[in-house]
Amino acid sequence: MVSRATDWEYLQPLLIEAIGDTLYMVLVAIAVAAVFGTAMGIGLYVTRRGGLFASRPAYTVLNVLVNLVRPIPFIIFITAIWPVTVWVVGKSIGTEAVIFPMSIMASFAFSRLVEQNLVALDPGVIEAARSMGASRLRIIRTVILPETRGPLVLAFTFLFIGVTDMSAMAGMIGGGGLGDFAIRHGYQRFNWEVTFVAVAIIVVIVQLAQLLGNSLARRFLRR
Amino acid sequence: MSHSSAPMVSFREVSKIFETSSGPVTAVDAVTLDVAAGEVFGVIGYSGAGKSTLVRLVNALEPATSGTVLVDGQEITGLPEARLREVRAGIGMIFQQFNLLSSRTVAGNVAYPLEVAGWPRARRAERVAELLEFVGLTDKARQYPSQLSGGQKQRVGIARALATNPKILLADESTSALDPETTQDVLNLLRRVNTELGVTIVVITHEMDVVKYACDRVAVMERGRVVEHGDVYAVFANPQHPATRRFVATALRDRPSPAALERLRRRHSGRIVTVGVREDGGSSNELTRALREHPVEGSVIYGGITEIAERPYGSLTLELSGSEAEIEAFIADLARTSSVLDLGTAEDPKEDPDAVGPRASGVGHGPVSGEGSVDGGTPADPEARARAGGGQEALLLGKGGFGAAIAAIFGRRSKW
Secondary structure (H helix, E strand, C coil): CCCCCCCHHHHHHHHHHHHHHHHHHHHHHHHHHHHHHHHHHHHHHHHCCCCCCCCHHHHHHHHHHHHHHCCCCHHHHHHHCHHHHHHHHCCCCCHHHHHHHHHHHHHHHHHHHHHHHHHCCCHHHHHHHHHCCCCHHHHHHHHHHHHCHHHHHHHHHHHHHHHHHHHCCHHHHCCCCHHHHHHHHHHHHCCHHHHHHHHHHHHHHHHHHHHHHHHHHHHHCCC | CCCCCCEEEEEEEEEEEEEECCEEEEEEEEEEEEEECCCEEEEECCCCCCHHHHHHHHCCCCCCCEEEEEECCEECCCCCHHHHHHHHHCEEEECCCCCCCCCCCHHHHHHHHHHHCCCCHHHHHHHHHHHHHHCCCHHHCCCCHHHCCHHHHHHHHHHHHHCCCCCEEEEECCCCCCCHHHHHHHHHHHHHHHHHHCCEEEEEECCHHHHHHHCCEEEEEECCEEEEEEEHHHHHHCCCCHHHHHHHHHHHCCCCCHHHHHHHHHHCCCEEEEEEEECCCCCHHHHHHHHHHCCCEEEEEEEEEEEECCEEEEEEEEEEECCHHHHHHHHHHHHCCCCEEECECCCCECCCCCCCCCCCCCCCCCCCCCCCCCCCCCCCCCCCCCCCCCCCCCCHHHCCCHHHHHHHHHCCCCCC
16 A cells, blocks of 8 residues: 555645644634633632632632533534534634634633642742732732743643644544644555654644743743 | 830730631630830740731731721721722731742842832832842842742842831741741841831741840730730740740750759759749849858759840759758748749659650750859758648649749749
């Protein structure tokens, strides 16, 4: 099967398009998650017992919501929220139709990561800021977020990799991307070489992201 | 230190109850207390005594459950959050773990409360420079807290707490994470804050040395209650409550622990007594006089004398040798001016009811092996009978009425 030479002249533009699609999907999804996931994570953190805005009902609602969404396998999640996708994006197939469920799943996943990292913050610094008369919103902005910047960057890097993984399933609803490329032009045509190239590119992208994340986090961590 | 008439902080029947899963916990129990303007007020207690909660009632980091808290004449109980923030901005606070922002430089940390208070950038920079100079950290302005030593971190904490010119500084175990030498530096700085800037300071600590060195007045807390309070010397030179006596004993370690006493008895078979050394009466020349006047020989075998609020305080433990009657007369004579605790002999031991420390091994400074022996001359007073029936019972950690026991022996109030 592999005896036939791979037609890279034909595949190359497709590969480049696939890389573009993957980056497009992943970057939009993590950008959305950076905003909504961080907000939800802060929400979880400040509403828990002893938090700045401690509220049992608010925490319970957020917590249950996150726990409901997170365990759903992404491929099932895509189909489960399909009607919502159609309503929001206006179409049910294509790259944008994948970005929507990806963004939601990424936000929920990131909210947990944010919460976990905020919980690790020494409550003493929050108390110190309160003792200086800082308002609770100011404390979130000027103490909680800056003090956890390092771990949050690492969590965000982790998210990037998880979202890249999600993007591989985009092909199911015509979303394209490297995963789709590897399956259609590699796996389904028994072309190991194509699969290998696609995988290698994903590995390189992930490595670069991790490298960037690590160096940023190192700069922020002042311990 | 000028003490104006109106108290800077005033607690009136203040209680704080925490609702926990295992039922309500009373952290502060009906405390009534005044902190005068311009003084350094110590609150001492073991962990869990409620002192940290008490200090947090002052800046309403914890709201009181009942009672009233007045800060600089203003009642703060029941104020809305926005008003409380203004109150807090006028009260500095420093912490055991410093609680500096690790993402900000030293200058950035000191500037934080100024940002909160809405100072313009130029004035902030000026004020930060001024504060860093005051605490002696001008050269560290651009460093991050992780690059500083514990003492330097606490000095940053103090500079930050003083940034907005507060009238009150709350120091919550501010030296407990520091070594003894650094502790001195920080306490000296706090004294300067008090004397040079006129800031009223409330010091929370479990270390007697901190109170001894830095405070004008002190309150002793146990299980949420203030069990004793007043002038530092008055409280510690004449402690009424067992908790206070434990602090005095642990800080000075002038009196042998049960284990140390046992070792002393092995080496010294004679009569052992502990004589108090205090400012009013019972000073060591009384002891010298009694030894000179009685045909009794005394050698110092243990003891310690220190200063509390810059006045002498401590005790010496002696082995007395002489006839039984002469020793009794000597003790009775000395007991007229000093507090004397009879520890008996190796054969007929009597226990120190306020003994603190391990029963297994020695404690603290260990025995003073000085030869304080002086020959007596005057015959014994035959009718003086220091019936040292005091603490036959092994009363650990001051559970019993030591004062009452001494009063029973010597017919007057104990001066411990």
